[in-house]
Amino acid sequence: MPPDRRQASDRMRIAEGLEMLELTLGHGEQTMMIHPVALYDAEGWVLIDTGMPGSEGAIRALAGQAGIPAHPLRAVILTHQDIDHIGGLPGFLDSEPAPFDVYAHEDDRSAIDGRAPMIKFGPERRSALLASLPDALRIPFERVFVHPSRPNVTRVLQDGETLPFGGGLTVIHTPGHTPGHVSLYHQASKTLIAGDAMVAESGELYGPRPAMTPQLEQAYASVNKLKAYDIEQVVCYHGGLVRGDVNARIAKLSDRS
Numbered sequence: 001m002p003p004d005r006r007q008a009s010d011r012m013r014i015a016e017g018l019e020m021l022e023l024t025l026g027h028g029e030q031t032m033m034i035h036p037v038a039l040y041d042a043e044g045w046v047l048i049d050t051g052m053p054g055s056e057g058a059i060r061a062l063a064g065q066a067g068i069p070a071h072p073l074r075a076v077i078l079t080h081q082d083i084d085h086i087g088g089l090p091g092f093l094d095s096e097p098a099p100f101d102v103y104a105h106e107d108d109r110s111a112i113d114g115r116a117p118m119i120k121f122g123p124e125r126r127s128a129l130l131a132s133l134p135d136a137l138r139i140p141f142e143r144v145f146v147h148p149s150r151p152n153v154t155r156v157l158q159d160g161e162t163l164p165f166g167g168g169l170t171v172i173h174t175p176g177h178t179p180g181h182v183s184l185y186h187q188a189s190k191t192l193i194a195g196d197a198m199v200a201e202s203g204e205l206y207g208p209r210p211a212m213t214p215q216l217e218q219a220y221a222s223v224n225k226l227k228a229y230d231i232e233q234v235v236c237y238h239g240g241l242v243r244g245d246v247n248a249r250i251a252k253l254s255d256r257s
């Protein structure tokens with residue numbers, strides 16, 4: 001754990017209008033820290049990844065501490081289909097007074113829409129998770145991901161497109177961890193929001209976790225693709241912020257020959 005971590009759940013201003021949230025999930029040995037990102041301006045805020053089922057309240061509390069008004073949430077961007085990234089979505093769908101767009105890549109869309117199994121979270125694990133949840137979380141989860149009455153994804157992300165959030169957010173398709181995994185590049189602050197394309201530990205950058213990455217070669221090809229961007233800092237969903245020599249670190253990571 002880096003020494004400058006003040007408390008378990010926190011937030012960090014990465015740049016003007018760009019906040020990294022630090023959220024602790026679970027307890028005891030099951031503890032996991034994750035880092036959703038909030039982008040905001042006068043028109044509202046945009047959330048990148050939503051945590052586990054039940055994370056919505058904690059994410060809103062952290063966003064509130066950062067001075068972001070609770071509403072309107074303009075959009076949720078899902079970097080990929082894994083449960084720790086999409087699980088909080090039902091809470092936001094239920095609590096937000098106005099509809100908002102949900103962005104994801106085509107290749108993870110059917111899993112997020114409940115029309116195909118999640119690749120790393122098969123029916124057995126899903127049943128076990130659902131059985132462990134109180135009704136207040138299980139029922140919305142089932143409504144959104146098991147028996148959805150309408151598609152969850154309303155906007156399909158294209159590789160290379162720039163979304164009109166935070167003054168320009170470029171979509172980089174980085175498959176491998178999942179087929180439809182995307183990373184996002186915030187142009188104004190040269191920040192890469194890596195999702196799970198890379199992980200961080202104690203301020204150091206590492207490649208994708210092999211145990212959680214079914215297509216590891218493809219995932220490293222995706223890391224290689226990141227070399228095209230001028231990156232000053234990276235937010236990894238698992239491990240948080242890495243600053244300094246980022247392009248050199250990425251070049252080193254992608255050179256596995």
Ligand SMILES: [Zn+2]
Nearest residue numbers: 082084196237
């Ligand atoms: Zn993850």
